[in-house]
Amino acid sequence: DAKTTQPPSMDCAEGRAANLPCNHSTISGNEYVYWYRQIHSQGPQYIIHGLKNNETNEMASLIITEDRKSSTLILPHATLRDTAVYYCIVRSTSGSARQLTFGSGTQLTVLP
C-alpha cells in the first residue's frame, strides 16, 4: 500500500471551510483513498473514501487530483467539534488483510 504525507497541524476558524491536504504520489490504480479522524482518546472514525472521482457525504467532501497523487478533505463549515487528528490512508480492495500504515496525521484545531 502507498504511503501518505500530511502536514502535522493546521488551524481553521469556526464556520470556515477546512481543507486538509494529503500526498500519495506512489498510489497504484486499484488503491482507494480513505480519510479518518480521531478525537482525543477515542477510536478513529471513518469519514469518506474515493478512487478517482470527487466524493461528498454528510460529513465532508473529498477532492482527488486527476493524476491521483494527492487529495484534499474539505469540511465545509468547521465547528469546534471537528477539532481532531485527521488521517489519510490508501488501500487496495484486492481482498488482502495486509496492514495499512497510519502515520501521525494532521492535527486540525478549529478556533472560535
Added chain:
Amino acid sequence: DGGITQSPKYLFRKEGQNVTLSCEQNLNHDAMYWYRQDPGQGLRLIYYSQIVNDFQKGDIAEGYSVSREKKESFPLTVTSAQKNPTAFYLCATLNLQGRYGYTFGSGTRLTVV
C-alpha cells in the same frame, strides 16, 4: 447495534504481570487488527488476523500475543516481556469483501503502575 466492543476501557497492571485486552465484534468482518497508540503519535500495528486460527505479526509484535479461535473475538495479551506497555490500544475490523474501510473500537487505555 453492530459494532466492536473493547473491554475494559481503562486497565491498570503491575509490572511483571500479563494482562489480556478483549475485542469482540458482531459485524461479521473477516479481518481483525490490534494497534497501539502512544501520546501524540500515530497508530502502530501489533498483530492482525485474516481468518480464524491464523494471525500475522505487525510492526511491534514483541511482548504481545494474540489468538483467533472464533471470528468474533481477537483478544490481545500484553506479556511481561513488553517493556513499555503503557499506551492506548485500539482494535479494528475490516470487511475484506467490501470497499469500506476499517471500523474501530473505542479503545483500552493500559497503565502500568
